Structure formats: C-alpha cells, structure tokens
Amino acid sequence: MPTMGRLIEAILFGALAWYTTTLIAPLFPEGTNLGYFHEVNTVFGLIAGWSIAGPRAGTGYVAAFSYGLTALVAMVVMALFFNSFVVMIGQSLLKRYDGPGEAVTDVFALFVEHAAMIMTPQILATLLIGGFVGGLITEFFGRRFS
Template identity: 75%
Template structure:
C-alpha cells in the first residue's frame, strides 16, 4: 500500500543513487560506454527506498538510522550486481566467453572489480551520510504524514 514514507524513501534513495552514480562515472576508463548506468542505479535506488526504507518509516529515529544503513547496503549490492550482470551480457554478446559458466562467474569478478573501483573515501562517505540522512528524512516524513 502506498504511503508517504514509501514515497519519501524512494525519492531519497533514488536521489542518492543518482548523485553517487555521477561521482562514480569519472572513475571508469576513458571512452567507456556507460549507457543507462545512471538511470539504472536511480531506478534501483527508487526500488530499495520504496521496498526497504518506506515500510519501516514511523518506527523511531534510532530505527531510522538502522533502516537507512540497511537500505544503503541493499542499494550498493543490487547496484553492483545489476551493473555487473549487464556488463556480462554485453561481453557475452561480443563472444568474450567460452561458455555460460564462465559468463556467470565473471559477473562476480565484475562485482568485485566495480566494488573496488568505487571504494574511494569520497564515495563511501557520501553513501554513509546519504544513507543516514535518507533514513532520518524518511522517518521524519513517515511520522508526520501517517
């Protein structure tokens, strides 16, 4: 059921994903075609904000910190997985893999590679602060308009 807490959670974590995507884009090698990178991450942020943070709105400000960080972890894991999956699909269409097993295992190698690439102090601090603020803002509006 749609609630204001779900809406605010989706907006907060969608905006966080959009901004962090902007921070990550310069870290890719020159000439990398990122395609729908920013849009995909924003959609994932909207989804996890709606499904993870939104339903927990109204449970208290201490809980807001907890579900803000939980939503943040879900956002990062899903974002890394889906982006790695789409890179694997792109590489498999170029016949870079000998079989399906190699392609599937490469998803996890790409997951680790992209995770290491985004593990900069600027991105990590932005994610942590954004997750905390996103949880607190979701809680604030979830309490006010329930």
C-alpha cells in the same frame, strides 16, 4: 500501500543513487559508454527506498539509522550486480567466454572489481551520510504523515 514514508524514501534514495552515480562515472576509463548507467542506478535507489526503508518509517529515530543503512546496502548490491551482469552480457556477445559457467562466474568477478572501484572515501562518505540522513528524514515524515 503508498505512504508518505515510502514516497520520501524513494525520492531520497533515487536522488542519492543519481548523485553517487555522477561521482562514479569519472572513475571509468575514458571513452567508456555508460549508456543508461545513471537511470538504472536511480531506479535501484527508488526500489530500495520504496520497498525496504519506506515501510519501516515511523518505528523510531534509532531504527532510522538501521533501515537507512539496510536500504543503502540493498541499493548498492542491486546496482553492482545488475551492472556487472550487463557487462558480462556484452562480453558474452563478443564471445569472450568459453562457456556459460565462465560467464556466470565472471559476473561475480566483475561485481568485486566494480565494488573495489567505487571504494573511494568520497563515494563511501556520500553513501553512508546519504543513507543515514535519508533514514532520519524518512522517519520524520513517517511520523508526521502516517
């Protein structure tokens, strides 16, 4: 059921995903076609905010840190996995793999590679602060409008 907590958390995590993606985009090599990178990551932010953190709004400000961080980790894992999967599909269409097992294994290698790429202090701080603040704001609205 739609609640104010779900709506606010979806908007906040969507915005956090969009902003973080703008910080990540320059880390890719020059000339990399990012396609719908911003939009896809924003959708994962919306999903994480709506389905993970939003339903927990109204459970207390201490819990807000927990569900803000949980939604943040879920958003990052979903985005990393999906984007790694898309890169693998592109490489498999170029026949870079000897078989499907190698392609599936490479998804996880790409996941780790992309995760290492975004491990900069600016991006980590943005994500952590955004997750905690998003949880607190959601808790505020969840208590007021539930």
